[in-house]
Amino acid sequence: MPQVAFTPQLRRFTAAPEVASGAATLRAALEDAFAANPQLRGYVLDDQGHLRTNVVAFIDGRRSVDRVKLADPLRPDSRVYILQALSGG
Structure with missing residues (x-):
């Protein structure tokens, strides 16, 4: 079962528990995480439902390709990591 994890x-900002999901796509897995904590949606997705510019998703160690539809496929044993890009200076 795919696992979705969020970085510290x-x-x-909000509870971001690791979520086990039976999802076949990144979007469906994220929806399972949002069901566990609806506040996460605003940190991860913009108002159009796309990944925010400062958020990156990795699936099995590879950066997701589809930032709009989030249709990247997941395998039953996939590990999804959601990271918030940091900048500063």
């Missing part, structure tokens, strides 16, 4: 940067 997101967990500073």
Whole structure:
């Protein structure tokens, strides 16, 4: 069953538990995570439902390709990591 995990940067703002999901796509897995904590949606997706520019998703160690539809496929044993890009200076 795919696992979705969030980095500590997101967990500073809201609860972001690791979620086991039976999803076949990145979007469906994210929806399972949002069901566990609806506040996460605003940190991860913009108002059009696309990944925010400062958020990156990795599936099995590879950066997701589809930032709009989030249709990247998941395998039954996939690990999804959602990271918030940081900048500063």
